[in-house]
Amino acid sequence: MAPLADYLTVNISSPNTPGLRALQDKGALEELLSAVMEERDAVAGSAPKVPVFLKVAPDLEPADIDDIVDVTAKHGLDALIISNTTITRPPLRSRNKDETGGLSGAPLKDLALQRLKDFRAASGGNIPLIGVGGIASAEDAYERIRAGASLVQLYTAMIYQGPTMARSMARGLARLLKRDGFSSVAEAVGSTEK
Numbered sequence: 001m002a003p004l005a006d007y008l009t010v011n012i013s014s015p016n017t018p019g020l021r022a023l024q025d026k027g028a029l030e031e032l033l034s035a036v037m038e039e040r041d042a043v044a045g046s047a048p049k050v051p052v053f054l055k056v057a058p059d060l061e062p063a064d065i066d067d068i069v070d071v072t073a074k075h076g077l078d079a080l081i082i083s084n085t086t087i088t089r090p091p092l093r094s095r096n097k098d099e100t101g102g103l104s105g106a107p108l109k110d111l112a113l114q115r116l117k118d119f120r121a122a123s124g125g126n127i128p129l130i131g132v133g134g135i136a137s138a139e140d141a142y143e144r145i146r147a148g149a150s151l152v153q154l155y156t157a158m159i160y161q162g163p164t165m166a167r168s169m170a171r172g173l174a175r176l177l178k179r180d181g182f183s184s185v186a187e188a189v190g191s192t193e194k
């Protein structure tokens with residue numbers, strides 16, 4: 001995929017593939033990422049290297065987070081994507097609340113934001129982070145950026161709001177940055193820490 005893609009994501013965090021999330025354990029992750037990065041470099045030769053991101057689950061313990069940060073830095077991955085869906089169940093009203101599988105959208109928002117903050121703290125701002133999980137407005141995107149995300153992704157909100165939401169979010173984000181005196185998104189990244 002490297003010659004074709006703008007970036008590649010190693011996604012080891014889907015709850016819907018049995019055993020996949022075990023690859024987040026340090027030993028397995030080392031083996032996987034060293035092979036991926038070696039191949040990425042070999043394919044590129046002297047051409048620019050395609051960025052490689054690692055996408056993780058929100059259902060991680062503090063020790064897992066430290067391990068993932070270590071391995072990511074060691075193998076020179078370009079960013080971490082935080083996070084995929086959760087297998088936990090925050091209080092839900094839906095009659096489908098006992099279904100198994102990954103939960104996305106609004107009920108994931110607080111957990112995904114907290115994990116982003118955890119990864120920001122563990123990495124000391126040295127690894128670019130991509131925030132995802134329950135983002136549905138410019139305010140949500142801005143909160144994630146200020147907590148340390150250099151980029152945001154969204155999936156569920158697109159289902160409810162449709163594709164034009166990207167434009168309204170970009171406009172809203174520009175307004176929020178201006179209101180708070182930032183001249184770029186990059187300037188606002190991690191600014192809630194200051």
Ligand SMILES: Cc1cc2nc3c(=O)[nH]c(=O)nc-3n(C[C@H](O)[C@H](O)[C@H](O)COP(=O)(O)O)c2cc1C
Binds near residue numbers: 011154155
């Ligand atoms: C039905 C469904 C399929 C998904 N498939 C993928 C996938 O193939 N690769 C991936 O990295 N993430 C996948 N995700 C995770 C989403 O990209 C995203 O991380 C997660 O849904 C949280 O964001 P959201 O609350 O904006 O949906 C999927 C999520 C859902 C709900």
